[in-house]
Amino acid sequence: RRRPMELPKIPVVIDVADSEKVCQRCTSERKCFGRSVTLQLDYEPGRAFYWEYVRLKYACSYCESSLKIAKAPEQPIERGMPAAGMLAYIMTSKYGDHLPLHRLEGIFSRQGLVLNRSTMCDWVQAVTKMLTPVFDQMMVEIKKSKVIWTDDTPVRVLDRELKKRTRTGRIWVYRGDDEHPYITFRFTNSRERAGPLEHLEFFRGFLQADAFAGYDAIFVGGGVTEVACMAHARRKFVDAMSSSKSAAAEILLLIQKLYDAEREHKECSSEERLAARQKYSIPLLEELKTTLDRHALMCLPKSPLGGAIQYARNQWEAFNTFTTCGALTIDNNLAENALRPIAVGRKNWMFAGSESGGHAIAVMSSIISTCRRLELDPFAYLKAVITRITEEPNCPPEQLLPGRLAI
Numbered sequence: 001r002r003r004p005m006e007l008p009k010i011p012v013v014i015d016v017a018d019s020e021k022v023c024q025r026c027t028s029e030r031k032c033f034g035r036s037v038t039l040q041l042d043y044e045p046g047r048a049f050y051w052e053y054v055r056l057k058y059a060c061s062y063c064e065s066s067l068k069i070a071k072a073p074e075q076p077i078e079r080g081m082p083a084a085g086m087l088a089y090i091m092t093s094k095y096g097d098h099l100p101l102h103r104l105e106g107i108f109s110r111q112g113l114v115l116n117r118s119t120m121c122d123w124v125q126a127v128t129k130m131l132t133p134v135f136d137q138m139m140v141e142i143k144k145s146k147v148i149w150t151d152d153t154p155v156r157v158l159d160r161e162l163k164k165r166t167r168t169g170r171i172w173v174y175r176g177d178d179e180h181p182y183i184t185f186r187f188t189n190s191r192e193r194a195g196p197l198e199h200l201e202f203f204r205g206f207l208q209a210d211a212f213a214g215y216d217a218i219f220v221g222g223g224v225t226e227v228a229c230m231a232h233a234r235r236k237f238v239d240a241m242s243s244s245k246s247a248a249a250e251i252l253l254l255i256q257k258l259y260d261a262e263r264e265h266k267e268c269s270s271e272e273r274l275a276a277r278q279k280y281s282i283p284l285l286e287e288l289k290t291t292l293d294r295h296a297l298m299c300l301p302k303s304p305l306g307g308a309i310q311y312a313r314n315q316w317e318a319f320n321t322f323t324t325c326g327a328l329t330i331d332n333n334l335a336e337n338a339l340r341p342i343a344v345g346r347k348n349w350m351f352a353g354s355e356s357g358g359h360a361i362a363v364m365s366s367i368i369s370t371c372r373r374l375e376l377d378p379f380a381y382l383k384a385v386i387t388r389i390t391e392e393p394n395c396p397p398e399q400l401l402p403g404r405l406a407i
Contacts, residue, residue: 048113051083076390077126087127088382090120095364096378098348128360130389135363137397139184142176146327147206149175149335153342156351157358166351169358172196173338177327181373183338184366187358193217208332211315228318229332230255236308244305247295254288262330270326277323285320341365370402380407
């Protein structure tokens with residue numbers, strides 16, 4: 001990322017008036033001995049322009065049938081007008097800056113470019129198709145992780161056959177570990193367990209998620225180990241504060257001590273973090289379990305506190321899993337934070353226009369979120385990858401992944 005002081009500087013030399021170049025005391029000419037520099041940050045709107053490819057033609061002056069013309073450059077979209085930079089800008093604006101196409105249409109109009117949103121929509125689908133192999137390869141890489149963080153969120157999908165016009169689909173997020181630093185989103189028409197079951201096929205390792213029953217089939221067989229989210233349990237006890245303040249506060253204090261221990265060893269190595277959890281977190285968890293069992297005998301099962309205790313006790317083994325591996329986290333906040341761009345985006349684009357629109361959201365949000373995780377400029381990466389695919393259509397997708405492709 002560019003810091004402000006690394007931006008290009010356009011020098012503007014400001015000289016003193018000629019009358020001030022003469023000393024008023026002795027009338028001698030003043031000599032320039034230095035300069036004072038002041039920076040002023042400015043901005044001018046981006047500009048759209050055309051590449052005008054002039055293809056030279058050659059013919060034999062004696063044989064009229066002998067004609068040669070320079071080969072036309074390859075286009076990202078066959079018989080299409082947009083270059084890689086224009087496509088990268090539209091994709092970054094729509095899925096990175098959350099600008100719906102009708103807003104982009106207005107922005108281009110102010111710059112003197114008439115570009116219909118229907119045309120841009122076709123370009124979005126073309127780029128999505130172009131980058132789907134890269135998106136699929138990202139998921140392959142994520143499933144090599146030791147641990148995957150996952151969560152889901154609803155999105156509205158336009159359905160012209162329904163009276164309400166929209167139905168509820170789901171966006172699932174999968175975040176790989178530090179050795180496989182990719183984030184992918186997957187779109188499904190519903191929250192059925194078939195979605196994550198298909199997405200995580202052949203994965204072996206730790207899966208950190210909420211207590212959604214749709215994940216249960218993934219844990220069958222022991223190849224995938226469940227890791228629960230302490231933040232989910234904590235929220236339930238926060239909600240119980242209104243009706244059972246003292247009991248909920250006692251439990252929340254123990255949970256806070258667990259988080260304090262995690263915070264103290266956040267920057268440690270995986271091995272050091274595991275040792276700290278064995279020393280500090282396991283005794284705290286044992287104390288928390290005793291406290292939960294004690295309060296369970298004194299509260300109504302259907303009360304807010306009773307429900308929170310039941311939730312924690314049902315997930316207790318999964319809550320303890322993070323103490324067995326230093327690479328794990330105490331909660332699923334990494335996945336929840338990864339879903340924020342979707343939450344912000346849907347407030348702007350409101351709904352996916354179709355199932356293919358939902359797939360486009362998943363593909364492009366995956367690439368842009370991964371670029372941000374790797375501290376890459378999404379626009380620069382998208383321009384580079386679109387250019388590379390245009391020049392080498394059969395380039396292996398593993399060479400095009402963010403972080404591997406030179407930009």
